[in-house]
Amino acid sequence: MTDEESPITAPPGVDATRPSIARAYDAYLGGKDNFPVDREVVRSTDEVLPEVKACARANRAFLRRVVRYLVRDAGIKQFLDLGSGLPTAGNVHEIAQAIDPTVRVVYVDNDPMVLAHARALLAINNTTTVLTHDVRRPQVILESDEVRSYIDFDQPVGVLLFAILHHINDREEPEAIARTFLDAVPSGSHAAISHFCDVRDEYPDEAERTAATERIFNERLGTGRWRRREEIRGFLGDFELVEPGLLPLQYWRPDPEDPGEPFEHHWLVGGVAGKP
Numbered sequence: 001m002t003d004e005e006s007p008i009t010a011p012p013g014v015d016a017t018r019p020s021i022a023r024a025y026d027a028y029l030g031g032k033d034n035f036p037v038d039r040e041v042v043r044s045t046d047e048v049l050p051e052v053k054a055c056a057r058a059n060r061a062f063l064r065r066v067v068r069y070l071v072r073d074a075g076i077k078q079f080l081d082l083g084s085g086l087p088t089a090g091n092v093h094e095i096a097q098a099i100d101p102t103v104r105v106v107y108v109d110n111d112p113m114v115l116a117h118a119r120a121l122l123a124i125n126n127t128t129t130v131l132t133h134d135v136r137r138p139q140v141i142l143e144s145d146e147v148r149s150y151i152d153f154d155q156p157v158g159v160l161l162f163a164i165l166h167h168i169n170d171r172e173e174p175e176a177i178a179r180t181f182l183d184a185v186p187s188g189s190h191a192a193i194s195h196f197c198d199v200r201d202e203y204p205d206e207a208e209r210t211a212a213t214e215r216i217f218n219e220r221l222g223t224g225r226w227r228r229r230e231e232i233r234g235f236l237g238d239f240e241l242v243e244p245g246l247l248p249l250q251y252w253r254p255d256p257e258d259p260g261e262p263f264e265h266h267w268l269v270g271g272v273a274g275k276p
């Protein structure tokens, strides 16, 4: 596919002249739900940090391991997937419902392309739905009748924060946003997070590449914050981290049956924590 070609047309409300986080992420993952302007973002980061694509794939592999862990080991039967992204291979409901078909999943994203494509591709039924909301307005999501028709907030909830809080700028108070969601769920609930990690202190040689990538994200997509691990841990509040903690994704409960691709990195950390 050349840059000028685009196999898709823009659904109503989608501006194909400006890159979007959801479409650029789809392009990093090798998907087709993106436009030349999104692929241009990928090309720019490729020049400084070609590992971003492998990071995106590692994030999806982490998501699969986490969802399986939450359904099998933590007994989670309902998920709120915040900043869920465009449908891709191995969506949360497919992973979860392969283990327990009664698991309910609410996908939330603010990109109109996500709603258009998810409605077309995902089975919207009494276990799975996709809603357009802005996670920066957590109370609106939590009070939404549609959300409440899928999620019983008296039962444990899996709150999924995969690669979303690093798209919330500091002034938008990501910690308060996360806290609002975590406060709304009962004991036994779990939160999962993945987040760009600022490793400039540990790997000074990476400082330049990290800063350059961060700059591209902010200039083109308007967001992208590499935070220190303590800050990311703070987003999980008083939830207790399950073993092995918050660490580069490849070290989180590797699964020989779903090994993903071998890839050593430290730019994305992730973990799971449970509400006591």
Ligand SMILES: C[S@@+](CC[C@H](N)C(=O)[O-])C[C@H]1O[C@@H](n2cnc3c(N)ncnc32)[C@H](O)[C@@H]1O
Pocket: 021, 022, 023, 025, 059, 060, 063, 082, 083, 084, 085, 086, 108, 109, 110, 111, 114, 133, 134, 135, 136, 161, 162, 163, 164, 167
């Ligand atoms: C990098 S993608 C991650 C997708 C998926 N969670 C994953 O980890 O594979 C981030 C997603 O968050 C969405 N997003 C960004 N800011 C958002 C906001 N304020 N409210 C809702 N969704 C948002 C984007 O549209 C995009 O689909």
